[in-house]
Amino acid sequence: MADAEGAFTYNGGRVDPGETQNLRYSISETYLGDPVRVPVTIVNGEEPGPTMFLSAAAHGDELNGIEVVREVAQEWEHRNLHGTLVCLPVLNVLGFLAQQRYLPVYDRDLNRSFPGKPGSTSAKRVAHQLFQNFIEPCDFGLDFHTSTRGRSNMLHVRGDMDDQGTARLARSFGANVILDSQGPTGTLRREASEAGVPTITIEMGEAHRFQRRFIDAALDGVASVMAEYGLHPAEPVNWPGWRTVIEKGEKTWLRADAGGLVETHYEQGDLVEAGEVVCSITNPFKTDSVDVEAPFTGLLVGVLENPVVYPGNPICHLVELGEEIQRAYLRNRTGTMPERPS
Structure with missing residues (x-):
């Protein structure tokens, strides 16, 4: 000013x-x-x-x-x-x-x-x-x-x-x-x-x-x-191209329920479907594996880069996307850009 x-x-x-x-x-x-x-x-x-x-x-x-x-x-x-x-x-x-x-x-x-x-x-x-x-x-x-x-x-x-x-x-x-x-x-x-x-x-x-x-x-x-x-x-x-406003109840941190090494199956910015395995936590011998599933269909806004966790550590930040926004996201990924809303 x-x-x-x-x-x-x-x-x-x-x-x-x-x-x-x-x-x-x-x-x-x-x-x-x-x-x-x-x-x-x-x-x-x-x-x-x-x-x-x-x-x-x-x-x-x-x-x-x-x-x-x-x-x-x-x-x-x-x-x-x-x-x-x-x-x-x-x-x-x-x-x-x-x-x-x-x-x-x-x-x-x-x-x-x-x-x-x-x-x-x-x-x-x-x-x-x-x-x-x-x-x-x-x-x-x-x-x-x-x-x-x-x-x-x-x-x-x-x-x-x-x-x-x-x-x-x-x-x-x-x-x-x-x-x-x-x-x-x-x-x-x-x-x-x-x-x-x-x-x-x-x-x-x-x-x-x-x-x-x-x-x-x-x-x-x-x-x-x-x-x-x-x-x-x-x-x-x-x-x-598309935009979504995420309110408090439409996001969650996925946390580790076991200690070990994390094998991630998606990257930040990826869309994951409800029930899909986002990552797996294994012990040093790979004899035990704990899968972390997406509780809803959404976008991975934040992901773990350091692949070692204790139980309770945050792994992924997931935000929920409605069906219309999912379609806009997919069109954007394929190069078919939706028009700007009036």
Whole structure:
């Protein structure tokens, strides 16, 4: 959100219309008293428009989103930008440097610490600085994540579809699957949305790597959002061919009922029929085998990549698809694209 002169301001600086600023914003200190600085790129277009943030690596080992945010900030052409982009490629700098999910300081989760609080824990102090300076001044935002270590997600969106602003944002990204939920307390998307900044989470791929197919698909989603809100008014809004919104009762985690090694029969993004064996768990001698069956027909949004489990460990994230969406999914797979609904 720009001031009366169209400038984006934060504590310690401002970016006027037509300017781009790359900065390293100090949010904390190390044990040696050296500053911990978050990289931020602010692109303020010459033409007025909304302010949008893009953030990644709230969990320090989730790397795909970093490349999405970097490419939008540094490689896209923004001469016709109507509005402002606030690009935060690495929120959790300390976790990123250690290549671990959480803040190394007492192993706290930055993405359970928003909107933060001055004078509180290290995580909440960091969250407060980020939220106050770069999230709350925006009109809406995209927060990029991957699955945790040892699992992988197909690209999908998470957001509160009961909120009109968030629902518009989620649909404009152009993903096939939207998981409808507020998100846990303290997550960036929930706290930003409740503060009047509609925000969605984009989940894609796995931790500790760049995966080009996910990055490219997410970049298409960013372009679609920017077209929807007029930041790049000449670009088209993306229609993914089919879309489903999954509510709470239409998804489940399939969990291991035995310890052992997992042999998966499907990949993330695959459609499985009710009663089909999604994977099998075997002991080291392959003398015992426990099959894991799909309780309903649905899509594998998330799957295990590390093939060893204890009883109770999650193996697959399955979301239910109705018959019409199943047909659209199959048409999409065969190259017969359904038309966009009016």
